[in-house]
Amino acid sequence: MSPHRIVTVPILPRGMVNSFLLIGERPVVVDTGVPGSAPKVLAALAREGFAPGDVSLILITHRHVDHIGSAAAVKRATGAPVAVHALDAEWLRKGDGGTRPPTGWGGRLLDLTGLPSQRAAPCAPDLVxxxxxxxxxxxxxxxxxLHTPGHTPGSISALFPNGDVLAGDLVIGGISFLGGIARLGHARKPPFEDDPGAVRQSLTGLLDRGASRFFVGHGGPLMAREVRRYIAREPRLGIFKRAAIRAA
Structure with missing residues (x-):
């Protein structure tokens, strides 16, 4: 039996925003949702039989506000150290999700709502x-x-020998702008992404190391076969876009 369990913490309904509890001998909180989500994280811990002080680590997969939004509050409640990659650490310190290059019209429309530009309470990382x-x-x-850049420069993933991987927003599932709502197991591009080429390399690297079930921040879980199909679509989409630009 695997020494860990992964428990999804629904921050927004129907998989639109997920945090996770990674449960071994002690629980690790993975991502903290949008601002105001700390009560949902603490309630999930209680359902699993843990007190706030049992948390050993708060792991941030990347700097966007729907992942760092409640980091400071969860840290205060649990006393656990917060870990983030060095390339995203400054944004956590400032409570700012940083730049968000849209991947298409969905990202541009989402930006117009103002939700992605929310500020989080500043949170000093304890482990960079x-x-x-x-x-x-x-x-x-x-x-x-592991460092798995592309969605942001400091995106990280937690990989396990049984093939489970907590992969942040390298890929998402579902049909809404954010992901979620329906078809949660259908892999698609997130609304924002820094470097699509680096994303492909990171996903391919995880698959090469045995990743078979991807727990993601929106929708999911996604199985390896679906992620491979998603990766295979990306080069063709890129060629189509470049050809369309040349034709114009």
Whole structure:
């Protein structure tokens, strides 16, 4: 039996925004949702039989506000250290999700709502990740945190020998602008993305290391076969766009 369990914490309904509890000997909170989400995270801990002080680590997969939004509040409630990659750490300190290049009309429309530009309470990271981070010291004996850039420069993923991976927003599932609502297991591009080429490399690297079930921040989980189909579509989409630009 795997030494870990992954529990989805629904921050918004129908998978539109997910946080996670990574449960081993002690729980790790992975992402903290939008501002005001701390009560939902704490309630999920209680349902699993844990007190706030049992949390060993708060792991931030990347700097966007729907992932860092309640980091400061969850840190105050639990006393747990907050970990983020070095390339996204300054944004966490400022409570600012940083730049968000839209991937299409969905991202541009979402930006018009003002939701992605919300500010979070500033949160000082306690652990700035700059290399692979084993999770054994935090009570999850079989996990390792890897740098998987592309969605943001400092995006990270937690990978496990059984093929589970907590992959942030490298890919999402569902049909809404954010992901979620329906067809949660259908892989698609998130509304914002820094470097599509780096995303493909990161996803391919995770698959090559045995990732088979992707827990993501919106929708999901996604199975490896679906993620491979998603990766295969991306080069063709890129060629189509370039050809359309030349034709214009």
């Amino acid at each position: 990740i700059d290399r692979d981070l084993p999770l054994a010291p935090y009570g999850v004996s079989d996990g390792v945190v």
